[in-house]
Amino acid sequence: MRAAVVGVRMHTVGSIHGAAPLGENGARPLLRIDGLTKRFGGFAAVDHLSLDIHAGEFFALLGPSGCGKTTLLRLIAGFERPNAGRILLGGVDLAPVPPYRRPLNMMFQNYALFPHLTVADNVAFGLKQEGLAKADIAGRVSDMLALVKLEDFGARKPHELSGGQRQRVALARALVKRPRLLLLDEPLAALDKKLRDATRFELMELQRQLGMTFIIVTHDQSEAMIVADRIGVMDGGRLTQVGSPADIYERPASRWVADFIGDVNLFEGRVGDDRRSVEGTAAGRLVVAAPIDAAPRTPVWVAVRPERVWLTRDQPPAPENCLSGTIVEIGYLGDLSIYRIRIADGSRVTAAIANSGRAGERPPQQDEQVWLSFSAEAPVVLTR
């Protein structure tokens, strides 16, 4: 009898936008960062970093706290001066341009609204610096307040608003000058979860509507994956991988990226002589579909996402990529359950199983003996 498949592959976090980077047909990037370095004392917060961002892109800088992503944003805004490297905006070197002359705006993590000014005056602040006519300013401010659905709040002071409203004022203030580039420093971090989820989609909507280029800094991988066209994963002041959300999730460049973006099971081994298998792992010999881009005997890691792992009570018919173990933990999340399974060598493997209820049978229980398997297409082989 064919083993009952309890889990189905379905939970893949992906981008709603197209994944292809824009402007690859030789167009000049809007923002070019070239060998940028910023040191604080002996510590390099940004370390020889290079990156191109194209007009109209929604780019996310993703990384753990202290990875240098906020420093990079502040370098672009001009609040920090680099020790080396260049930042070009539309081909113009920004080095001699002071922050108040840069054609870009930033939305601050704490919003940095002026407490002594009304909402309308906060939004008008940037336009007044441009010396626009009073009537023009009033018109653009009310348009912008309407865009963020705060048209009735112009006369209020920031402290009279809720957190979500303050966030929208900050956004309006940063957008009203129609910058070529908008920098957003953890724009949703201070909101509660429900508001955050709703605001993500509002941000994407706004970006599409205005056709602006957004760079968002976040430590929240699902936020980055939802909003961004491309993600730059940062660690230790360097970009470890740049690509579409699907690229980064499905084809992580390193163990660190694989582990940072979602959960991953890693099996250490050596490349087999046929370069389509990895030998000597805790799960024995593992077979992969695509040829491995490394010489035989090279130490590598096989990465398998938990949702790619199948969980069965009976041994699967295919001999490859299957191993048995005992369920030690079950985390019930509603739409899916996370199973932690102890395998022969004592290490743990994680499987994420959708609670679709379609199999119509009792789900696996604690301490039950089960089989784990995955297809040859499921794993990614990582050399670092």
Add this chain to the structure above:
Amino acid sequence: MMDAVPDTRKRSRAQKFLLALPYTWLLAFFLVPFLIVLKISFSQGAIALPPYTPLLHLGAGWRGIEEFLAGLSLDNYRRLGTDPLYVLSYVKSLEIAAFSTLLLLAVGYPIAYGIARTPRRLQAVLVVLVVLPFWTSFLIRIYAWMNILQHDGLLNRVLLAVHIVREPPVWLATDTAIYIGIVYSYLPFMVLPLYAVLEKLDQSLIEAAADLGCPRWKTFWLVTLPLSSPGVLAGVLLCFIPIVGEFVIPDLLGGSRAPMIGQTIWMEFFGNKDWPAAAAVAVVLVCLLVTPIVVFQHQAMRAAGRS
């Protein structure tokens, strides 16, 4: 329902006691002495002990009170209006207080701003340095200034040595000396409240202003200064009010041509032994000072209520 919500208006006995403390203090050390001074200001000078009449003889019963009330008059206040000495004295005091408060603001604001911008480790040291002169007696420091400002004092010797002046200028017994002494003595009272506000100023607001296209100098006027206004107000009140009544500095460093109001009170009290006149001058001074405080306080309360 009512039982579940504790009534916050009902205060415990300990809270009442704590609230009563400042009121008792003000009653005992401000209101009662002020009423006594007020009474003396309605009296007449006399060669007696105490040197004024009428005195309240409660032993004489109702007649004593009648006699007492009949003895009170507004003569002293009329004299304040007619004798130019007093008016000039008030004007001089307000003028010196106003200008020196402006000077203190001009000197104190950059100092406070500078301290608030230095690395946090150094800030505590700098604040201590600002307060350090208090470790020496105020009187000694003013005597030191007399020494520095006198004809062959340190200041003139330096000025002569570096050939800034040919003839040593006169410093002592001038208004300049008064300003020097006041700005020097009151600086900590201006710097500390300003520093307290500037130190808390959110740096991201300054960056936000720059991000929105505002040059640094303009950011100061549009963001830093308005947000530090509570500190400016506190510093101005802390300096202006005591400077108006300042006695020691103008007496030791200033001239005798146009005395400040503190000196006038002293003259009436100790020189002329005219307690009622001195009391009337003091009462008018208190009224002059209380009015702006009440207005400022009222505005500050309204501003606080809005934020």
